[in-house]
Amino acid sequence: xxxxxxxxxxxxxxxxxxxTVLMLIMATNLLARxxxxxxxxxxxxxxxxxxxxxxxxxxxxxxxxVATFIGLMFALGRLNRDSEQTIMRSSGFGLWRITGALLxxxxxxxxxxxxxxxxxxxxxxxxxxxxxxxxxTDYIGQQVPVGRFIEANEGxxxxxxxxxxxxxxxxxxLFDRAEDGSIAVESAPRGVMVEEDGQRYVALEDGRxxxxxxxxxxWNRLDYDRHLMRLPGQPEMExxxxxxxxxxxxxxxxxPNDHAELFERxxxxxxxxxxxxxxxxxxxxxPRSGRYGRLFWxxxxxxxxxxxxxxxxxxxxxNHYGLAGAVALAxxxxxxxxxxxxxxxxxxxxxxRSLWKGRREYA
Numbered sequence: 001x002x003x004x005x006x007x008x009x010x011x012x013x014x015x016x017x018x019x020t021v022l023m024l025i026m027a028t029n030l031l032a033r034x035x036x037x038x039x040x041x042x043x044x045x046x047x048x049x050x051x052x053x054x055x056x057x058x059x060x061x062x063x064x065x066v067a068t069f070i071g072l073m074f075a076l077g078r079l080n081r082d083s084e085q086t087i088m089r090s091s092g093f094g095l096w097r098i099t100g101a102l103l104x105x106x107x108x109x110x111x112x113x114x115x116x117x118x119x120x121x122x123x124x125x126x127x128x129x130x131x132x133x134x135x136x137t138d139y140i141g142q143q144v145p146v147g148r149f150i151e152a153n154e155g156x157x158x159x160x161x162x163x164x165x166x167x168x169x170x171x172x173x174l175f176d177r178a179e180d181g182s183i184a185v186e187s188a189p190r191g192v193m194v195e196e197d198g199q200r201y202v203a204l205e206d207g208r209x210x211x212x213x214x215x216x217x218x219w220n221r222l223d224y225d226r227h228l229m230r231l232p233g234q235p236e237m238e239x240x241x242x243x244x245x246x247x248x249x250x251x252x253x254x255x256p257n258d259h260a261e262l263f264e265r266x267x268x269x270x271x272x273x274x275x276x277x278x279x280x281x282x283x284x285x286x287p288r289s290g291r292y293g294r295l296f297w298x299x300x301x302x303x304x305x306x307x308x309x310x311x312x313x314x315x316x317x318x319n320h321y322g323l324a325g326a327v328a329l330a331x332x333x334x335x336x337x338x339x340x341x342x343x344x345x346x347x348x349x350x351x352x353r354s355l356w357k358g359r360r361e362y363a
Contacts, residue, residue: 003093004101010079011105015071022067026059027052047131054128061116061268066302068109069275072102073298076283085284095345099280106276114269118247121265125244168192172204174229184211186229194228201228260316263326267309270327274334275302281341305334 030052038045076098079085088098146169151158156178162171174186188207195201204227212219250262278301283294312330315321321329 003088004097007075007079007098007101008105010075011072011102014075015068015105015109018071018074019063019067022063023056023059026063027056030055030059050131051128054124054131057116057124058121061113061121064109064113064116065268065272065275068106068272069279069302070295070298072276072279073283073295076279077285077294080283080285095280095284095342099277102276102280106273110269110273110276113272114266117265117268122244122246126246129244169202172202172207180213182211182213184209186210186227188227191229196228203228256317256319259323260313263316263323263330264309264313266323266327267330270331271305271309274331274338275305277338278334278341281338281345284345301337308333 031048034048034051038048076085079088085098088094146161146164149158149160156176158175160171160173161169162173163169169191170189172188172191174184176184176186178184186204186207186209188204190206191202191204193201194203205225207224207227209222209224209227210219211222245258245261247262247265250258250265253259279298282298282301285294308330312326315329316323316326
């Protein structure tokens with residue numbers, strides 16, 4: 001039907017515009033963080049584009065639901081402002097048919113979001129972790145950043161390597177501030193890269209370490225022949241474990257924490273579809289009432305929905321309910337809200353008031 005195609009076209013234009021703006025904002029933030037890691041030597045610069053691409057996959061599963069919701073609010077709000085929806089309803093194209101016309105847009109986007117959350121993002125994260133760990137290990141194994149200060153642990157560990165010669169390093173300086181406030185300053189004229197227990201270290205030779213607490217008299221000096229030191233910028237490896245598990249392994253696990261994580265992934269696609277349904281009645285407003293009149297409620301509703309899912313997930317971790325109960329609790333309430341908004345947009349409150357008034361007059 002032509003009206004359905006017109007609605008879908010308007011919806012896709014608005015959704016595409018909102019998605020583009022949000023992804024540009026996210027990409028700029030991710031790029032700044034990646035360049036910061038590359039600048040301090042933690043991440044090889046060649047990996048910045050790949051890392052940006054992997055992280056954008058994760059961003060998509062959060063951007064698509066909100067972009068779809070806000071895009072539909074923009075599109076339907078414009079139709080209301082220009083009285084086009086009023087004409088549609090007077091022609092028999094009511095809210096049910098508007099909803100049916102928009103579902104061919106909402107369902108594929110919800111399925112795409114669900115696939116990214118359940119399968120695409122875990123695979124991308126695992127591939128990214130393997131790529132970053134391998135590249136960092138090779139990068140640091142071949143060359144420690146020379147001629148500049150490098151730091152880790154929020155500045156508590158700072159290192160400086162003066163030069164690289166004959167497969168080793170010259171003029172090495174280290175500053176280490178422990179969590180208890182004590183500090184240590186260490187220097188060595190030379191050092192070499194060694195590997196022990198799957199980790200790479202710089203073996204400092206003929207060095208000196210001075211340590212103590214500022215304002216105390218417990219300072220000590222240690223001269224040594226050899227000292228293994230892990231420089232900043234190296235990846236923390238934990239026996240080859242991946243940071244993100246597949247959805248299949250989470251489903252097969254009996255651990256409530258795993259089921260909570262699976263619930264959060266599963267919820268992303270459901271959120272996208274429920275928000276498409278809610279957008280239709282929520283966007284209804286009197287003609288010429290303003291295109292953005294209902295956007296405040298849209299943002300408030302999305303913020304509420306976005307925070308309900310982690311709260312229900314905490315209930316799974318505490319064994320208050322299972323996965324199915326969590327899905328019903330988190331999303332069932334918003335489906336009831338959709339039903340209430342739909343009933344209200346079709347004149348439910350007006351009919352209820354008329355019925356109540358008629359009963360009072362009859363009494």
